Amino acid sequence: MKSALLYIQAFACGISAQIIASPQLTSFNSSFALSHELALKANFTDQEASTLSNIINHERSQYAGGPADQDEFYDLPAQSPDNRHLIPGSLIKLETYTNITNYTLSPNLAMSRFIYTTKDLNGTAIPASAFILWPFSPRSFANLTPHMAAPAVIWNHMTSGFFGPAAPSKHRNIWAGDSAPYALALAGYAVVAPDYAGLGVTRNFQGGFIPHQYLALPASANDAIYAYKAAKAAFSKKLSDTFVVMGQSQGGGVSWATSELLGQNSTLAKGHLGTVAVSPTTSVFNSSMTYVGPFVGVGLASVFPTFRLEDWLTPFGVNRTEVFQTVQGGLATAFGFFSGNIAKPNMTQTWYTRAYSSLVNMGTKPITRPMLVIQGTADQFVSYNVTLATITSACERYPNSKITTLISNGTGHVPTLDASRQVWLRWIEERFQGVSLQSTKCGHQEILESFLPIDQYQATWNSFPQWAGGAEYTYEVPLEL
Known part of the structure; x- marks a missing residue:
């Protein structure tokens, strides 16, 4: 905030002032890296693991003051x-x-x-x-x-x-x-x-x-x-x-x-x-089982204690979901995790699907x-x-x-x-x-x-609000007046 005040004062007085202006990445507040063991379990290539790490670091940088x-x-x-x-x-x-x-x-x-x-x-x-x-x-x-x-x-x-x-x-x-x-x-x-x-x-x-x-x-x-x-x-x-x-x-x-x-x-x-x-x-189940299966599945045992991820998901899907749980991924991470052969073909015919539907x-x-x-x-x-x-x-x-x-x-x-x-x-x-x-x-x-x-018309967002509250990032919000 100090640099913002300096900027405002300089602008008002018509004088120059030294402005702090540091570069800022979207992952500025996290340094997570997906481990080799987790990447192997989830069947991610090195490039995919690097990409997922970038996404997770972005997500974690959006927590106000940490998780x-x-x-x-x-x-x-x-x-x-x-x-x-x-x-x-x-x-x-x-x-x-x-x-x-x-x-x-x-x-x-x-x-x-x-x-x-x-x-x-x-x-x-x-x-x-x-x-x-x-x-x-x-x-x-x-x-x-x-x-x-x-x-x-x-x-x-x-x-x-x-x-x-x-x-x-x-x-x-x-x-x-x-x-x-x-x-x-x-x-x-x-x-x-x-x-x-x-x-x-x-x-x-x-x-x-x-x-x-x-x-x-x-x-x-x-x-x-x-x-x-x-x-x-x-x-x-x-x-x-x-x-x-x-x-x-x-x-x-x-x-x-x-x-x-x-x-x-x-x-x-x-x-x-x-x-x-x-x-x-x-x-609930009128959308892609690739997403609904793991998203609902991670908490379903609290409703039906006998439920296991294997009841809905393929071995590949189970591994991806377990790694997803380990890294505590959010929505952006989920879209990177869940693709391919995640859900079993008969998932929507199981008793758990019918029972959960009737409840929710x-x-x-x-x-x-x-x-x-x-x-x-x-x-x-x-x-x-x-x-x-x-x-x-x-x-x-x-x-x-x-x-x-x-x-x-x-x-x-x-x-x-x-x-x-x-x-x-x-x-x-x-x-x-x-x-x-x-x-x-x-x-x-x-x-x-x-x-x-x-x-x-612009169909959807192509930007997001980036925190710029530090003095070194004040230049990113010139209308902070």
């Missing part, structure tokens, strides 16, 4: 557990003000982190972490209580990874913060965001390991609503009594599951105004609050047809459900969030304003078309 297992915030207090901590929604640990020096938040946002109690898919009470993104100036709504509170939106994130280091609360830009969390907070909402159990906090009250039960959507719905309850306990006057739920991809499925959970529990549902589910995962797929339970589902037609990860089929099935079962659908024509998986931003911001605003929804049939569709021909 979660080196941050004592994610350790449980010495007095845990007690009877209070076994109640879902209990606040275990609070960091009222998070030092955001190592994050890449938008200017004029602040952050808190906390640990609380949630429930896994089996109903076991476990600790989990979450964060709150605070607006500079909260939106004001006439019916909001407490009157001076910030209106709350629960944000359920898209897939960030599968192990402790992948917690968005530990990621420099809180994992794709530009796609929705920053927009929400800059629009005046307090964003309450669960990491999901197993990401961040990885040890339970007895010291045992907490796996991330990937795409166990009802379990992550517990994480979402109990994060809000714990946040309210911590900031009763700063957070509104009413809330909207929102998420994308994995988080879109979690948001749908939260609506189903609240539809069956009127006590938990108090204050729920509605849900936005963008590109939602609703049918969406559209089988009623919802009692409005839900806006947004889906892009060019989505390569969550099929447009699968999302529409889930909506159709849900509406056939529960025709009185207030589900509306926005079809974003020509947009991809995450970019659908950006294309539809003004729509979901307005929808959320209207829920807090108490605007009544038009009476439409369950599943009613509207189409969002591009203003210009779709091929004239």
